Amino acid sequence: xxxxxxxxxxxxxxxxxxxxxxxxxxxxxxxxxxxxxxxxxxxxxxxxxxxxxxxxxxxxxxxxxxxxxxxxxxxxxxxxxxxxxxxxxxxxxxxxxxxxxxxxxxxxxxxxxxxxxxxxxxxxxxxxxxxxxxxxxxxxxxxxxxxxxxxxxxxxxxxxxxxxxxxxxxxxxxxxxxxxxxxxxxxxxxxxxxxxxxxxxxxxxxxxxxxxxxxxxxx
Amino acid sequence: xxxxxxxxxxxxxxxxxxxxxxxxxxxxxxxxxxxxxxxxxxxxxxxxxxxxxxxxxxxxxxxxxxxxxxxxxxxxxxxxxxxxxxxxxxxxxxxxxxxxxxxxxxxxxxxxxxxxxxxxxxxxxxxxxxxxxxxxxxxxxxxxxxxxxxxxxxxxxxxxxxxxxxxxxxxxxxxxxxxxxxxxxxxxxxxxxxxxxxxxxxxxxxxxxx
Numbered sequence: 019x020x021x022x023x024x025x026x027x028x029x030x031x032x033x034x035x036x037x038x039x040x041x042x043x044x045x046x047x048x049x050x051x052x053x054x055x056x057x058x059x060x061x062x063x064x065x066x067x068x069x070x071x072x073x074x075x076x077x078x079x080x081x082x083x084x085x086x087x088x089x090x091x092x093x094x095x096x097x098x099x100x101x102x103x104x105x106x107x108x109x110x111x112x113x114x115x116x117x118x119x120x121x122x123x124x125x126x127x128x129x130x131x132x133x134x135x136x137x138x139x140x141x142x143x144x145x146x147x148x149x150x151x152x153x154x155x156x157x158x159x160x161x162x163x164x165x166x167x168x169x170x171x172x173x174x175x176x177x178x179x180x181x182x183x184x185x186x187x188x189x190x191x192x193x194x195x196x197x198x199x200x201x202x203x204x205x206x207x208x209x210x211x212x213x214x215x216x217x218x219x220x221x222x223x224x225x226x227x228x229x230x231x232x233x234x235x236x237x
Numbered sequence: 238x239x240x241x242x243x244x245x246x247x248x249x250x251x252x253x254x255x256x257x258x259x260x261x262x263x264x265x266x267x268x269x270x271x272x273x274x275x276x277x278x279x280x281x282x283x284x285x286x287x288x289x290x291x292x293x294x295x296x297x298x299x300x301x302x303x304x305x306x307x308x309x310x311x312x313x314x315x316x317x318x319x320x321x322x323x324x325x326x327x328x329x330x331x332x333x334x335x336x337x338x339x340x341x342x343x344x345x346x347x348x349x350x351x352x353x354x355x356x357x358x359x360x361x362x363x364x365x366x367x368x369x370x371x372x373x374x375x376x377x378x379x380x381x382x383x384x385x386x387x388x389x390x391x392x393x394x395x396x397x398x399x400x401x402x403x404x405x406x407x408x409x410x411x412x413x414x415x416x417x418x419x420x421x422x423x424x425x426x427x428x429x430x431x432x433x434x435x436x437x438x439x440x441x442x443x444x445x446x447x
Contacts, residue, residue, distance in 0.1 A: 026348030026375045026399065031368040034384040034436075040362050042286050047260040049282035052360075054264060056281055057273045066403075070350050086351065086366045088256055095263065104266055112262035114269035125272060131280040137329025137356065140403040168401045170348050172375065184331065184404055204402050215376055222394045225375050228402035 019164050020171060022078040023070075027172040027215070048087040055094050060134045062122030064097050067194040071166040072096045142201035144186040149203065149231055154180045156207060157237035158229065166194035169233045173225075176213050177237045181226065182206035189230055202230040290359035294407055295428035297322065297334075297357060299421040302412040311409065312336055319357065328356040329405075336409045337435075341394040344382075344435030345406045346374035352400035354407045358430055365434065375399055385436045408435040415442045 025031075043049040055069065072093035073081065081089065098104040101119075108115050126134045150156060160175040161167065168190050184204040192200035211223030253261075267273045297319055301308035311318040315334040332354060335343045347353065348371050353361040364370050373381050378395045382388070389395070398406045410432040416424060426445050431437025 024349055025368055025372040026346075028368075028372040031372045034364050034367065034369045034373070034381055036364050036385065037362065042290075042360050043282070044363075045257075047257050049285065050260055050264055050278060052285070053278035053281035054267060054273060057277060058267070061272065063272070073350070082368070086363070091256070091260055091263065098267075103270070103272065108266050109262065112258075112265060114266050118270040118272065121272060125274060126277045127274045128276040128280050131277050131284070134277070135281065135284060137331075139330040141330055168349060170399065170401060172348075173399075182333070184402070187403060190402075204404070206398075206404070208396075220377070220379060220395065222392065223378065223397070224394065225397045225399060227399045228404050230402065 019074055019166065020162055021074045022081050023074045024171050026170045045087075051087045051091045051094070055090055056135070057126040058094070058098075058103075060126040061124065063101060063103060065188075065193050066138075067166055067190040068097055069093050070190075071194040072100075074166065140187045142186050142188050142199050144203070145201055148183060150180045150183075150205060150234060150236075152180050152183060155237040156180055156205075156229075156234040158207070158233050159235060161233075163191070165191065167191045169229065170227065172214055173209065173227045173229075176209050178207040178209040178213065178226075180205050180234075181208045184228065187230070189232070191230070191232070202232060205229050205231070205234070207234065285360055289355060291357075291428075291430035291433065292425070293359075294354070294357035294430070294433045295425040296421070297407075298409055298428045298433065299424035301334075301409055302416075302424050303421050308336075308409070315407070328354075331404045332357070333404055333406050334409050335396075335398065335406055337411050339393075339411070341396060342389055342435065343406075343408045344374060344378050344395065344397045345400065345408060346371060346397060347400040348372070348375055349399075349401060352403075352405065354405035356405075357407055358433055362430070382436065385431065387437060407433050409433075410439045413439050413441050 058064065059066065073089050076089065076092055095109060099106055103119050105116060155177060157177050158169060158174055161169065182205065186201045187204045188199040189202040192198060206226050207229045208224050208226040211219035211225060214225060268275055300322065301311050307318060311334045315332040316328055316330055319328050319332060337343055351361055351366040353365060370381065375397050378397050400406060413427055427440045429437050429440060432439045
């Protein structure tokens, strides 16, 4: 979807403000939110792209106004309710009311935290040969789906070159719409800055995205 | 409403914020329904507060600076190469290391959310997740570098890597001059978090008191 989360190239947000010696968490609740989201993901309540999509579909005013971990928390509530693990009534009451819904996988317990924190693999069984190889010229598609996509607006309908091939991965556009992994080849595609931003762009700039095969056409 | 019994005595002020209440309510519900184990949550938080951080990535870079075979392996397959170092937590399957050279400077961003190589750099700083960085890095990286006090030669190529999938990138900065004969441990002290994101450069020998 063309949401405010898709920020690449937007103007007006100002200077990057750096905090020296920043702590991992500024508030105790931030760590609890991160840990809850990780634990529920481990138990199979959602896929990482479900979390992303739930954030992207927050009202844009909210997305910009709240902090990073507040976004995580709001997205977690949305996903828990949407998937039937928690009810709105329970969120209002602040305690469990109805029965639990079985989780797809075992819950995360303290003894398996180290294993549970290792990043999932996103490799999937290939469904066919890769259509492109490093060096190929490609044009990204012009799509404006209402659902989740990882093709940023600034990189649509642009000509670039395939640089790396990362194997076959779960396809976020499919996963976040409930259509399963639909594995796709994944490439790093590099663009000249002027292809993206026009003649005034920094001539020394190149920008790459990681693009799933359906985002690409031969050029 | 709030269960005041759970207030931490060290918290300043008597009122919990709306967000604190909301998070506590959520944790209560998930615990009561048996979905989460609060002790596991404690362990996750502790891991991010004490174990995972840029010191992991700094060891990787220092090793690459001193061991050409490791550097070659790292640039070819960072997941496998980092996996050979016992001291770094498992990095999953999708780590890619990119090398700065006199001709080219690399910078990492995630314009769509906040993807970041947690296993080697820890949790991302607030600025990395902020709208100013996410919006400008791909369009005006020299301006962004200016916010960090970094100025590159005008002819240096800048490559910005937008982390739009599950691949995670880390920058291998250039080894500072004047460090001949330094040990890996000494070198690791020069490798800052920002130098592995590409918004900074490693410290020079004169910047570290030894």
